[in-house]
Amino acid sequence: MLDEVAHGVDLGRRQVTVSRRCQHHGPDQAVLQCRHGRSFFRLNRCRPVCPAWRDGSSGRPARRAGVRSLWCVARSVPLCPVVSFRAGRVHVLLTVAFPVFALIGIGWLGGRLRLLGPHGTMALNGFVGWFALPAMLFTALAKVSIAEVLNGAFVIVFGGSMLLTYVAGMVAARLMSGARLAHMSLFGLSASFGNVGYMGIPLCVTAFGPEGALPGTLAAVLGAAGILTFGLILVEVDVQRGHGAQAARGRVLRAVLRSPIVQAVALGAMVSALRIAVPEPVMHFLDLLGSAAAPCALFAIGLFLSDKGLGSARREVFVASLGKVLLQPLIALALLPWFLDLGTMWGKAAVLCAALPTAANAFVVAKEYETFVEGASGTILLSTVASVATVSALLVLLSIG
Structure with a gap:
């Protein structure tokens, strides 16, 4: 033999x-x-x-x-690169996951020691929501040529898994607590909006080489321009109820257009589509500002948890985390045979990105509307812990690397 x-x-x-x-x-x-x-x-x-x-x-x-x-x-x-990644894939995953735990941890410690005062979470979240996060979303979109990275089958598989998980999360929230639309939307966002930019792109590059940045970037764009914007619209629809149908539509439209997140996504998409050259000093400034979004948001989660904890949201946190790290990749796997070959980089990346934990942006939006805040923060923490096991299992199952 x-x-x-x-x-x-x-x-x-x-x-x-x-x-x-x-x-x-x-x-x-x-x-x-x-x-x-x-x-x-x-x-x-x-x-x-x-x-x-x-x-x-x-x-x-x-x-x-x-x-x-x-x-x-x-x-x-x-x-050799093949052996290196297969031997060290858990190490790679821990390398990108550990900073998430560490930032939440020092935020929790800062909150317990009362170093930032009683309004630290609100101030930090305001900075992220109004300045850092829009800058990050704009630069992520502006630097990408959509035509170069667009893969229709990947959009259907990854985007479909994200949308179906979002809907399943809304239904679960309704069944568990009879929640309003805003709560349902933020529950669905926590169950479907993955941490692609911070964790997914590095993992894809490690697994597939430099070309792995293409599906990772497209997944990040779909999350920001798709499910995040859609979730914000539904939250605003619920917030503006009670003002009459016509007045409510006008209020929703104005609120959405005034949202710095929606504005950043729209401007970034326009710059990318029209191939507008952003002056280098401006782009460096936005890069610097946007780089503060993830660490500040994670630190704010730690601050919030040190003061409020999970409260009565434990069951919702468990269900939302289950949806994020198990249901969404299973949906992607179910859609895959119809549109993509599992043996290709794009097919494997679609499943890998679907299995990533919840992004910190879900907490930023929840805190902005003071809805599902405990649930969003807990889901980010629990899904990140669980993803170390689930993503590692997927890397083995899909023979990535």
């Missing part, structure tokens, strides 16, 4: 021998043995340990590489 391979593979400073090849899974499924003779690595997509892989000297199955053998090879040679 085994072929001896006479040639070596140069991975940098040292030579690594491709010492075994699995005929059962094809010629590409090689096993790398370091010069110390102790470490075996499986390449590409052969996940199960193949019974045909044997240690030629002992006849025993070549066991899966663990921490010790990874350390051994890491000392011997620079790992």
Whole structure:
């Protein structure tokens, strides 16, 4: 069952021998043995340990590489990109998830120590909602040529999973508490609006290389220009009820047009579509301002949790988090066979982006309207914790990397 391979593979400073090849899974499924003779690595997509892989000297199955053998090879040679990502995917995920926990944590600590006074959360959230977040959304859209990254099948799969999860979240909120439309909309937003910009794009680039930025960027645009704007409109419809149908429509339209988030999305889309060149100093200023959105929003979540906690929103937090990290990727997987090939980068990225935890922007909007604030903050925290397991499982299931 085994072929001896006479040639070596140069991975940098040292030579690594491709010492075994699995005929059962094809010629590409090689096993790398370091010069110390102790470490075996499986390449590409052969996940199960193949019974045909044997240690030629002992006849025993070549066991899966663990921490010790990874350390051994890491000392011997620079790992190839395939092996590096498969061995370190959990490390990559923790690298982008840890700052989320840390920022919420120091916000909570600052709140417990009363360092920012009683109105710290309101002031910080106001800064994010009126200045930092619009700048971030504008630059994200203005820098992208929509025509270059647009993939219709990806839009249907990822956008469809996001919209269906949003609707499911609204229905769940209605069934659980008989909530008003604003509460239902923000529940749906918390269950469907993923942290693509902060976590998704780095993961996609790590998994698929530089071209992975394309589906990650498109997913971020769909979230900001699509579900976030739609959710805001429904919240305003509920807020303006009681003013008569015609008056309410006018109030909703004015409120939506005055929203800095909607304005930023509209201006960014216009700049992208018309290919307007933004002066470099202006873009640098907006980049600097927008870079404060995510850390300040996460810090504000910690401040809020230190004072209010989750209150009675525990059940809603659990259901919304379940929708975000489980239901949405399952919907994406169900839609995938109809529009995309699971074996392609775009297909895998659609499922990966669908499984990301809730974005901090959901809390910013909830706090602005003082609706579902405990639920949004708790969902961001719980879904981020859960995503370490669920996204890691997806990386293995989809054989990404």
